[in-house]
Amino acid sequence: MSDNFNQALADKRNPYWLWGPLAFSIFYFLPLIFNLSVFIGPRLVGVFGIYLAFLALYKKAIFAKGEKVLLPTLGIIFLCVLGTYITPGTQALFGYAAYFCGFNFRFNKGIQGLTGILLAIVLSAELFSYRDAFFLAPALIVSIGLFFFGQAERKDRLHKQKENISQQKVEHFAAIAERERIARDLHDLVGHSLSSIALKANLAEKLISKNHHEKAATEIHEVASLSREILAQVREAVSGIKQYNLPKQIEKLVSELESHNITVKKNIDLTSLPPHLELPLIFICTELVTNILKHSSGDQVLIDIQTTCVDDQVLALTIKDNGQVLAPNWGNGLTGIKERCQLINAEFTINTQDGFCARITLGKE
Template structure:
């Protein structure tokens, strides 16, 4: 039956007892005919009715706690109890409805509707065989209405449960993809930060070894000192990057960078407007600002740096310019990393050498 059922449980784990078994409160209507006509029933018939009811509740419990694909036998037993007990009491008109509820929840597609039709046929058949014609409206009417109504509730419960599971899976997939994207971003950050430094350390270490082999100890000592300086610089950059990941947004990052420039005696002009960025955009522009200003600190002779952050109806724009002397722009790992990040987010990157260096990073504006 696995091709026409599913694996969900009707009873929800962790829910209060009344949540799963509260609907059985209405099954007490099963006893109303016996209570109303108690004198007409023998002791044996009363005992049989109670035993049948207990068996029905047991089957209900088992069908609720099992996966739908394994509940078929218990649903069939519930239906058989209703069919056979109609010979004894008309109260089974109430219990047929619970069978309809399980059919609506447990079965899929065309089989669900075939099972509902079979239930309606069973109700009609037992009424024909065991119910006085005068009592037909009082038996078939309630049995059919309750069965159809609870069938609808079972179907809605299945659809709602399916939607919730799909939503949970979607959220889990989004979280998983976000973790992958974050790992890739951090890996790229570390590559951009350390790639050049580690390559330089490797080359200078090899050069120092060659100088030692050649007996040029002074030159070897100079190279090892540069290796140590490169290592300290790389360590400082990694610490700043980690600190930025943990604490700083774009505005704070720009202010920290401006403070570093001022400590070096560079005049800084800041024009930072209030902008609303996605986390990916903010992370990208933080990296752009950090990389650009680090290049100024390391390689530029600039006396003045302008930093502008603004927003228009279509774009966010970050502009960094300095008045340093630029002979040639070399596209290394840093600039290539900036360009690829900007373009991945659908933006544009422009670098011009006009009376200094001007960097313009532009990202499309998005609703958050």
């Protein structure tokens, strides 16, 4: 097994592993309970002395991380072997050493440790004449069983550890995706609004130079309104709580185009628009109109959006002008549109043979 395991058995999230397993150590005292007359004087003191020493080693073992458990585990094994001279109840304590081997060591090393524990049990039986099944069978069976229980707990901890790492990666990538989303949203919202502000400010400057002060004041008033609007849009884009409305946004874009003496022809059907496409389309339409306002020499624009389509399509969007374009400039705007189309699995194409024509199509899944 290949893993990166450096955990202690004691887990703050599961306090049972601190002292809960010691409930099974009651079997250590069974020989004392059933043959109390045999355990008198120094031998009785030895029984409790062994158990206290075991508790000290157990505490070290449950807080030892990974293979650092080796020394306290060896201590438990030697204590059990030597303690069998005083009481056969040590058969109940060998299993704890086996559990630590199963939990803290990889399988191959753990099997080596289990083999050593089983040999230590047999050695104890030979040294102190406990060759009967009442000593050997429980000690051997419990040790083998607890070893595999330790391995199962190790695998469970490893699984949880991998889940935590995976969750951290998911959160990390989600944070990156969210930053990229905010960057795209800010570019689309701020870029479009600032372009409008720049155009209106230039127009106001020209009007003032021609002494058309009232018209200039109107443009300046609209600049102030746009400035307030852009602040609201930035806050909403960052917080992600804005309720977008595609039809209203299209009407707003049409009004801006018409305010620059551009004739707009609309052919829009949004009756079957899937809800998850509304936000991407708002930004895509906004960015395309911004490009027309900034770069187009044409005076006519077609906005065609169809959501009740043939040929297995759920969306067909076309925004086209009649200006002259040599080649598209793939700046942040068009690149952002391409990225948004990739996110919704849509196809984005540009044609500049007869003006600038952007087409976005999305087929059925």
